[in-house]
Amino acid sequence: MSANKGRIAVIGSNMVDLVTYVTRMPVKGETVEAPSFEMGHGGKGANQAVAAAKLGASVLMVTKVGDDMFADNTIKNLAGFGVDTKYVTRATGRSSGVAPIMVEPSGENSILIVKGANNDLSPADIERAAEDLKSCDLILLQLEIPVETVYAAIDFGKRHGVKTLLNPAPAVANLDPERIRHATFLVPNETELAILSNLPVGSEAEIETAARSLTARGVETVIVTMGSRGAMLLTADAVKRIAPVRVTPVDTTGAGDAFVGSFARYYVAGAGLDAALNKAVRYAADSITRRGTQKAYATEAEFEVFCAAHAAADRVA
Numbered sequence: 001m002s003a004n005k006g007r008i009a010v011i012g013s014n015m016v017d018l019v020t021y022v023t024r025m026p027v028k029g030e031t032v033e034a035p036s037f038e039m040g041h042g043g044k045g046a047n048q049a050v051a052a053a054k055l056g057a058s059v060l061m062v063t064k065v066g067d068d069m070f071a072d073n074t075i076k077n078l079a080g081f082g083v084d085t086k087y088v089t090r091a092t093g094r095s096s097g098v099a100p101i102m103v104e105p106s107g108e109n110s111i112l113i114v115k116g117a118n119n120d121l122s123p124a125d126i127e128r129a130a131e132d133l134k135s136c137d138l139i140l141l142q143l144e145i146p147v148e149t150v151y152a153a154i155d156f157g158k159r160h161g162v163k164t165l166l167n168p169a170p171a172v173a174n175l176d177p178e179r180i181r182h183a184t185f186l187v188p189n190e191t192e193l194a195i196l197s198n199l200p201v202g203s204e205a206e207i208e209t210a211a212r213s214l215t216a217r218g219v220e221t222v223i224v225t226m227g228s229r230g231a232m233l234l235t236a237d238a239v240k241r242i243a244p245v246r247v248t249p250v251d252t253t254g255a256g257d258a259f260v261g262s263f264a265r266y267y268v269a270g271a272g273l274d275a276a277l278n279k280a281v282r283y284a285a286d287s288i289t290r291r292g293t294q295k296a297y298a299t300e301a302e303f304e305v306f307c308a309a310h311a312a313a314d315r316v317a
């Protein structure tokens with residue numbers, strides 16, 4: 001399968017991640033010393049773009065940076081991974097997006113986001129990139145930009161026959177089900193699925209019912225990411241579970257983005273749904289064995305080593 005087959009567009013966010021690794025979370029009014037801090041490039045949109053690019057995909061990103069000290073570095077970072085930054089624009093008088101993050105020893109994280117310039121990404125930015133977007137095979141979307149822009153991108157995809165994938169993260173309560181039902185793929189985690197469906201998601205049976213309620217509303221394909229339980233794929237007439245890969249988590253930040261970016265890369269290159277999802281579960285698992293988001297994502301060569309090691313481990317087990 002050629003890594004250069006297929007082109008992916010990401011219309012989404014970029015952030016600068018300010019990550020503190022804590023021994024425990026402070027309670028209200030308390031000061032706690034933490035052992036280490038790292039800064040990195042993040043943002044759900046940029047993470048997905050970089051994951052796909054590191055795996056060899058051709059990626060175009062439509063995003064907005066502020067006019068502060070982070071802006072140039074963000075553009076340089078994306079370009080450094082080979083992401084096409086022609087449609088990265090600057091919002092004057094705005095900060096770039098930033099995300100203070102705390103990661104606990106278990107690898108679990110708590111994230112605050114300040115959207116900054118991401119809030120200014122508008123449907124007009126999609127129109128400016130229209131000719132290039134029409135030649136893409138898949139458009140990736142998340143919810144760190146205005147929902148009107150997300151709706152416009154889904155409509156654009158439908159109008160021009162370009163597939164769209166909406167990763168409804170972070171979860172927002174005011175998403176209009178009617179405006180997202182034409183997304184080709186909807187990829188929520190369990191929390192986002194509960195909010196979208198208004199149904200419980202405690203067990204796998206409940207997850208299936210909740211996801212089914214979304215295909216019943218017209219979404220073609222729902223893929224639920226379930227962390228250490230793998231993933232679930234639902235279409236109108238089929239349901240499939242994708243088994244997890246066991247790893248020891250160091251930092252789970254950005255695992256969902258690793259999943260989406262790698263799924264997109266393999267899907268546009270011609271892998272079937274099942275094969276692309278198997279890769280995505282593995283790529284996300286590998287990403288949580290290292291600190292950070294984009295810097296934790298494997299290159300194609302590194303990922304092949306991980307897959308080979310895990311195939312061998314699976315055979316022994």
Ligand code: RIB
Pocket residue numbers: 015016017041042043044047098099111113144253254255256257293
């Ligand atoms: O999904 C992880 C990302 O969420 C982080 O990189 C942070 O920037 C927030 O957007």
